[in-house]
Amino acid sequence: xxxxxxxxxxxxxxxxxxxxxxxxxxxxxxxxxxxxxxxxxxxxxxxxxxxxxxxxxxxxxxxxxxxxxxxxxxxxxxxxxxxxxxxxxxxxxxxxxxxxxxxxxxxxxxxxxxxxxxxxxxxxxxxxxxxxxxxxxxxxxxxxxxxxxxxxxxxxxxxxxxxxxxxxxxxxxxxxxxxxxxxxxxxxxxxxxxxxxxxxxxxxxxxxxxxxxxxxxxxxxxxxxxxxxxxxxxxxxxxxxxxxxxxxxxxxxxxxxxxxxxxxxxxxxxxxxxxxxxxxxxxxxxxxxxxxxxxxxxxxxxxxxxxxxxxxxxxxxxxxxxxxxxxxxxxxxxxx
Amino acid sequence: xxxxxxxxxxxxxxxxxxxxxxxxxxxxxxxxxxxxxxxxxxxxxxxxxxxxxxxxxxxxxxxxxxxxxxxxxxxxxxxxxxxxxxxxxxxxxxxxxxxxxxxxxxxxxxxxxxxxxxxxxxxxxxxxxxxxxxxxxxxxxxxxxxxxxxxxxxxxxxxxxxxxxxxxxxxxxxxxxxxxxxxxxxxxxxxxxxxxxxxxxxxxxxxxxxxxxxxxxxxxxxxxxxxxxxxxxxxxxxxxxxxxxxxxxxxxxxxxxxxx
Numbered sequence: 252x253x254x255x256x257x258x259x260x261x262x263x264x265x266x267x268x269x270x271x272x273x274x275x276x277x278x279x280x281x282x283x284x285x286x287x288x289x290x291x292x293x294x295x296x297x298x299x300x301x302x303x304x305x306x307x308x309x310x311x312x313x314x315x316x317x318x319x320x321x322x323x324x325x326x327x328x329x330x331x332x333x334x335x336x337x338x339x340x341x342x343x344x345x346x347x348x349x350x351x352x353x354x355x356x357x358x359x360x361x362x363x364x365x366x367x368x369x370x371x372x373x374x375x376x377x378x379x380x381x382x383x384x385x386x387x388x389x390x391x392x393x394x395x396x397x398x399x400x401x402x403x404x405x406x407x408x409x410x411x412x413x414x415x416x417x418x419x420x421x422x423x424x425x426x427x428x429x430x431x432x433x434x435x436x437x438x439x440x441x442x443x444x445x446x447x448x449x450x451x452x453x454x455x456x457x458x459x460x461x462x463x464x465x466x467x468x469x470x471x472x473x474x475x476x477x478x479x480x481x482x483x484x485x486x487x488x489x490x491x492x493x494x495x496x497x498x499x500x501x502x503x504x505x506x507x508x509x510x511x512x513x514x515x516x517x518x519x520x521x522x523x524x525x526x527x528x529x530x531x532x533x534x535x536x537x538x539x540x541x542x543x544x545x546x547x548x549x550x551x552x553x554x555x556x557x558x559x560x561x562x563x564x565x566x567x568x569x570x571x572x573x574x575x576x577x578x579x580x581x582x583x584x585x586x587x
Numbered sequence: 588x589x590x591x592x593x594x595x596x597x598x599x600x601x602x603x604x605x606x607x608x609x610x611x612x613x614x615x616x617x618x619x620x621x622x623x624x625x626x627x628x629x630x631x632x633x634x635x636x637x638x639x640x641x642x643x644x645x646x647x648x649x650x651x652x653x654x655x656x657x658x659x660x661x662x663x664x665x666x667x668x669x670x671x672x673x674x675x676x677x678x679x680x681x682x683x684x685x686x687x688x689x690x691x692x693x694x695x696x697x698x699x700x701x702x703x704x705x706x707x708x709x710x711x712x713x714x715x716x717x718x719x720x721x722x723x724x725x726x727x728x729x730x731x732x733x734x735x736x737x738x739x740x741x742x743x744x745x746x747x748x749x750x751x752x753x754x755x756x757x758x759x760x761x762x763x764x765x766x767x768x769x770x771x772x773x774x775x776x777x778x779x780x781x782x783x784x785x786x787x788x789x790x791x792x793x794x795x796x797x798x799x800x801x802x803x804x805x806x807x808x809x810x811x812x813x814x815x816x817x818x819x820x821x822x823x824x825x826x827x828x829x830x831x832x833x834x835x836x837x838x839x840x841x842x843x844x845x846x847x
Contacts (some may be wrong), residue, residue, distance in 0.1 A: 369643035451699045451718055454688065458696040461685040468645070468679075469697040469761050 254587040258496040265579045268474055276396035286578065290528070294438060298430045301460040307539075308430060314496060316342075319491040319514035321522070321530035322440055323484035330448050331480040333459030334387065336512045337394030341488020342495065343401055343507035346373040350417040351500035360421050364493045371489030376482045383477045391458025398507040404503055416483070421494055429448035433494055437531070440487055447483075447526050456480055514538070521562050523569020596659060598623045598767055598796055599644070604653035605813055606636075606643055613639045614652070614820045621765070623763050626797045627641065627788070628717075628807045628814035630830065635802045636820040641767045644676050646670040655690075657765075672702045676763035678754040680770050680800075686743035693742050694722035697760035706762045722760070729756040729786060748779040755786065765791055766790065768799040780806050783832055788846075804832065816840065 264282050273279045294315075301307045320338040327333045337548035352358045358366065382393040412418070423429035445455050456476060458466045463473045496502040515530070518537050521531030540558070544551035560578055566573060597620035606614040607611035610777045614636045614828070621627045628635050642648045644655050646667035662670055671677075686691045696716045697703055727733045729752045737745070742753060751771055758766045772780050787810045790797060801807040807814070808828040816824040817829055825832045831837055 315690050369700070452693050454692055454695045457688060458685045458693075461687055462683045464679065464686070465683065465757065466696060467647070467667040468671050468677050468756065470668050470700040470702045471696070472666070472668045 255584045256587050257582050258585045259576070259580045259582050261580050277350045279324055290531070291438060294434050295431075297434070298427065300585040307542075310424070310539055310542050313432060313495075314534050316491045316495050317421055317511075317514055317518060317538050318531045318534040319433075319440060319487045320511055321518040321534050322437075322444060322527060324515045325519045325524060325527055325530040326440055326444055326448070326487075327480060330460060331477065332386075332463075333383075333477065333480065334391040335394045335481075336391050336482065336516070337375075337397055338488060338513075338515050339398035339507050340378075340394060340401070340509035341371070341375055341386060341485045341494035341503075342511045343491025343492075344375050344485075345399055345489030346496035346502040346506040347411060347417070347492075348489070349496045350420055351411070352495070353420045354417050358423070360423065360450070361495055363365050364490070364497060367493035367496075368490040372482050372485040372494065375489065376478055377484035379481050379485075380474075380478060382546055383481070394464045395512065397510070398512065401444065402504045402507045402572050413502070416501055416505075420500045420502065422500050423497065429498065436490060436494075441527060444483075448527070468480065476565045514541075517559055519569075521559070521570060523571035523573070526569070526575070527569040529569050529571035533569075536570075590667070595622055597621055597656075598658055599798075601821055602654045602656075603646065604640065604643055604655070604726070605651050605828075606639060606648070607651060612651065612820050614643065614662065617817070617820070617821065617822050618653075619815050619825060621798060622794060623764075623796055624791065624794055625812045626791055626799065628811035629798065629800045629817065630802075630804060630807070630814055630831075630837075631817035634819075635817040635840070637817055639846055640817070641677060641769055641798075641800065641822075644768060645668075645675055670700050671763075672700070674764035675767070676758035676761050676765070676773060677767035678758055678769050679753075680773075682747075682750045682754055683758075684742035684745070684750055684753050686710045686741070688742055689739050690745060690749070691719065691722040691738045692754055692755055693727055693819050694725055694760045695719070697757050698722060703761050718768075725756050725760055726753075728789075729753075729759065730782060731756075747774055748776075748782070751775060751779075752786070754788075759790070765796045765798060768797060768801075770800055770802065772801060772803040786811060 267273065268279045268283050285448065292315060298308055299313050301311065314528075320342065323341065323482055324335060324338060327335045349363050350373045352363035352366055353360065358494050371540055377396065378397065382390055385393060406414055406549070423432070448457070455471060456479075459473055459476050459480075466473050492506060496506065514537060515534070518533030519530050520533070521536060522531065522533030541551065541555060547554060600618075600620040602618050604614050604617045605612070615799075617636075629640065631637050637646070643650045646662075646665050646669070650663060654661055656662070657670075657673055657675060662673065684690075685696065695718050698721060698734060723733060723738055726738045728767045731738045731749065731752070735810070739747065742750070747752065751774075755768070755771065771783065775783065784806065787799075789799065791810070799807060799811065811828050813826060814828045814831050815822060816834070818836070823836040823840060824834040
């Protein structure tokens, strides 16, 4: 019997578009820009498409929030090697700081969100500094603990509104500002991070993941590099938190809910870890899916789990990596 | 060379380094001096504390007692990256390149380091392309053919010989004054070693001081000016290579003593 195996070969157009000559033909420019344009135009037109379904516009906002958190998880886990389960930590800190600025100090919304993003990121980085020498699962555990810790502190001491949370945050001036703020910020962070990880400094971070001892031996402080990475990740997380607090006009302990840690991770798994776009694609699938499954009541978790399991078993590489391969390569059967 | 230069100030000297892991005394009162431009070998049987000594000097593990001077500066207890920043580079016995990056991108990391940027003149924003070019230049110097695909291959797919060279290239890229080579010859074929020896000579002629841990004594002695022998964490001999190897205690350490 003849043995056959599948062979993967780069498409001609992929090879042609690798150099500067790609700009010489419209077809090749489209090949490069196509997927990016689909994403950008798709995201920007979502509010118009859903004009008649205001409920789903809210879902789009939440979807973008989860995308940002998933992006920060993907960056930390796959480019720096820090598995951070603290998505909820970033969101909670960002949300509460935005509430403090907006309600207690009565800063307007366009000051409180950026300020909460930066202050929250600094605070999160400082809190995580002692854990940075930890690696792998130990870092994951500590970051998982922080949101629980803050929930209990707020409950027990009855500070910052206690279990009721802080209410009365100012809302966005109108619905379009509300939507385009998060959509544009998400796209900016996505393309910004994609650029960042290919810069020299991004390569150093990948070096920290591959072999941190050699980075130290090159005279680079890994503590500094890791804290820089955590800062960048928490900027994304805290922005998401500050946004969601203003969206709900409320900041409570449910911002520290485990959802904000777990769903982004599931998104990255489904979308494909290490691609950054995968984090967005995963959220675009998972968040609306979880809304649709709301009709099933508590049974939705079961369906959710089944879908996740199927993806992990049959397409463990993730959707984005699969799509990229199909886009760039073709397959054929050859004799062994 | 070494004896003649002993009047000079040593580039690196240690005084009474001791280190114990629990009950095991890994290093006992080790003192030695290395002069600029030398190739200094450290030999000894397995478990004699050679790698521990390197780890202690380069700050990867803490010293229990003793001091390390680099160019008359006391660097004892400094963090590893600060010691590297001063100009002490090292290779690792177990090669672990940045395996997900192409070989030449492996060098971007040391080239990005504050030391390389200071010395190499990239401070204040070198362009993205610059470092890539320098990286390929260094790789070419160390024996990666520029026109072949080798420098652009993912590091984890490279053969052992190239990975060893990559380790050295990574050290050279930080522009060090001293390189600690932890068994660069081990696991290489005779022809690969023959290819490495000129690199060692080249680094030496570039004025880099080399401190080499080695089990392959024949190859080491072709390049080393002086060697030091360790056994059970103690220094048992130091001097010209062929004098050291004839030393009674060194022979005992390698071959064992005869029970009477």
